[in-house]
Amino acid sequence: MEERSLNFIEEIIENDLKTGKVSGVHTRFPPEPNGYLHIGHAASICLNFGLAQRYNGKCNLRFDDTNPSTEETEYVESIMNDVRWLGFEWDNLFYASDYFDTLYGYALKLIRKGLAYVDDMTAEEIAATKGDIGIPGKESPARNRSIQENLHLFEEMKAGKYKDGEKVLRARIDMAHPNLLMRDPILYRIKHAHHHRTGDKWCIYPMYDFAHGQSDSIEHITHSICTLEFIHHRPLYDWFIEQLEIFPSKQYEFARRSVSYMITSKRKLLQLVNEKVVSGWDDPRMPTISGMRRRGYTAASLRNFADTIGIAKRENLTDIALLEHCVREDLNKVAARAMAVIDPVKLVITNYESDGELLKAENNPEDDKAGYRDIPFGRELWIERDDFMEDPPKKYFRLGPGLKVRLKHAYIVECTGFDKDADGRVTTVYCQYFPDSKSGSDTSGIKVKGTIHWVNAATALTAEVRLYDRLFTVENPAAAEGSILDYINPESLTVQTAYIEPSLASSGDLDHFQFLRLGYFCTDRDSTPEKPVFNKTIGLKDSWAKEQKKA
Ligand code: ATP
Ligand code: MG
Numbered sequence: 001m002e003e004r005s006l007n008f009i010e011e012i013i014e015n016d017l018k019t020g021k022v023s024g025v026h027t028r029f030p031p032e033p034n035g036y037l038h039i040g041h042a043a044s045i046c047l048n049f050g051l052a053q054r055y056n057g058k059c060n061l062r063f064d065d066t067n068p069s070t071e072e073t074e075y076v077e078s079i080m081n082d083v084r085w086l087g088f089e090w091d092n093l094f095y096a097s098d099y100f101d102t103l104y105g106y107a108l109k110l111i112r113k114g115l116a117y118v119d120d121m122t123a124e125e126i127a128a129t130k131g132d133i134g135i136p137g138k139e140s141p142a143r144n145r146s147i148q149e150n151l152h153l154f155e156e157m158k159a160g161k162y163k164d165g166e167k168v169l170r171a172r173i174d175m176a177h178p179n180l181l182m183r184d185p186i187l188y189r190i191k192h193a194h195h196h197r198t199g200d201k202w203c204i205y206p207m208y209d210f211a212h213g214q215s216d217s218i219e220h221i222t223h224s225i226c227t228l229e230f231i232h233h234r235p236l237y238d239w240f241i242e243q244l245e246i247f248p249s250k251q252y253e254f255a256r257r258s259v260s261y262m263i264t265s266k267r268k269l270l271q272l273v274n275e276k277v278v279s280g281w282d283d284p285r286m287p288t289i290s291g292m293r294r295r296g297y298t299a300a301s302l303r304n305f306a307d308t309i310g311i312a313k314r315e316n317l318t319d320i321a322l323l324e325h326c327v328r329e330d331l332n333k334v335a336a337r338a339m340a341v342i343d344p345v346k347l348v349i350t351n352y353e354s355d356g357e358l359l360k361a362e363n364n365p366e367d368d369k370a371g372y373r374d375i376p377f378g379r380e381l382w383i384e385r386d387d388f389m390e391d392p393p394k395k396y397f398r399l400g401p402g403l404k405v406r407l408k409h410a411y412i413v414e415c416t417g418f419d420k421d422a423d424g425r426v427t428t429v430y431c432q433y434f435p436d437s438k439s440g441s442d443t444s445g446i447k448v449k450g451t452i453h454w455v456n457a458a459t460a461l462t463a464e465v466r467l468y469d470r471l472f473t474v475e476n477p478a479a480a481e482g483s484i485l486d487y488i489n490p491e492s493l494t495v496q497t498a499y500i501e502p503s504l505a506s507s508g509d510l511d512h513f514q515f516l517r518l519g520y521f522c523t524d525r526d527s528t529p530e531k532p533v534f535n536k537t538i539g540l541k542d543s544w545a546k547e548q549k550k551a
Helices: 008-018 039-054 073-085 096-112 123-128 147-159 208-218 228-244 266-274 289-295 299-309 320-334 502-506 543-550
Strands: 026-029 058-063 092-095 116-119 168-171 186-190 204-206 223-227 250-254 336-338 344-349 358-362 372-376 380-384 404-407 412-420 426-433 461-468 493-500 512-515 519-523 533-538
Touching (some): 008 223, 039 289, 096 186, 208 223, 320 519, 493 502
Parallel strands (some): 026 058
Antiparallel strands (some): 168 186, 186 204, 461 493, 519 533
């Protein structure tokens, strides 16, 4: 691993190891399976699994499935798939629901210690009697029930004697505690609902606070890392562990990650899916891991991004340009080069007679091992419409009447004329080529400033290319007024037909390419040899790198 200064969690860990407070590092990634993972989760995965790797420890994947009504198997599978794709493997796979029996036992233990009681108030009544900052809460009349009565009522709750909301189990802590979460929090609620793993066995379900820390403890998690909004839950986390006398897991908080022009809330992402703003959770415009993967972002680039932003104690919006920079940096190394023309105009080389000439093209100048491929050349080519101008300004180093340009991997050509249709649109550009100017063996002595890409018309294949722009029109859609649906960029997807070199027909799902001068693309899963489909991952221009140079 590259040398950099330790972040605050690494400092804590190194200190804990040095002082013998822990004998090894054991972290966990605990998603609730109620949606697909997004860029913020990617950061959390890289952090938790990364720490385990760095300190030769372990990291568990634990599904936080204590809420029976939302979890779905589809989400469980997508989460496992995403973690693996990011390059990590869990040491253990657990479900919080595996601990329902143990947690029930813990609740009995608290009741027996006089530290929990069954309350007849509804959740709303409890909230209303919580008091406020500086104002103590009101004790429930049920607070002084006998241990026997509490055991009996809790047993009845479990047996299904009561309806949803009729009773709850609460901790008996302190209704005047300065931390409102410590004012007799709810531990169990009644919910007659089918659970995706435990079926109809339970009709009482533990609350997050009563499940999370204890699950950590059961798994002997040493460093339980969560986002900042749980900071006030930490005293409660510690209180349960202390009263139950179980393994002392410790909670640490870091700032939730958000990236400009992205949304990091599963609930809001679900809204985009449900309202059909996008084609699904893995729509390439989605900030989900599966969406970014389909868009062509690589696992290495996401890991590098997570590592670069590191962790923070305060929330801020990370510039999406940094993420895009990481994507380009990796794709530049791994993407095979190819040529495609998205907005074509015909180029005819009037003095070129031979047919079937094959030119040698390097697959990736950044990778010696990538080798070469043959690309067919010919008399008629497709070039990009904006590489020709009828009346070019100075310093336009592409084609125009009398101008010379190099055709990539091929020859220098000079423009001799062009045709237009009735609407004044250029239909054909005519050129002459210089036979002694072939790339690699150029003896022509002609100097040109520009090189353009092309595809041989006779052998070109057509492909669908999907060009993406930002999904949102504002930097921080989550913070914008109104609904996120008000800020959808109507031009976030454009579909075009392109001419591509024939070698691309055999590309497989997620193969990465740099289409010269156009950007990075990857093969979409909708692609077939008959109808290739490519997603534009990102353009070539790197605004982030430019900004860094200026700074
Ligand atoms: P959401 O609001 O999107 O549902 P969540 O926090 O409820 O997010 P979980 O499935 O409970 O989602 O999260 C699993 C883990 O990922 C938790 O440890 C959580 O702290 C972490 N996590 C979630 N969102 C972010 C984020 N934006 N940045 C960093 N970590 C995150
Ligand atoms: Mg959640």
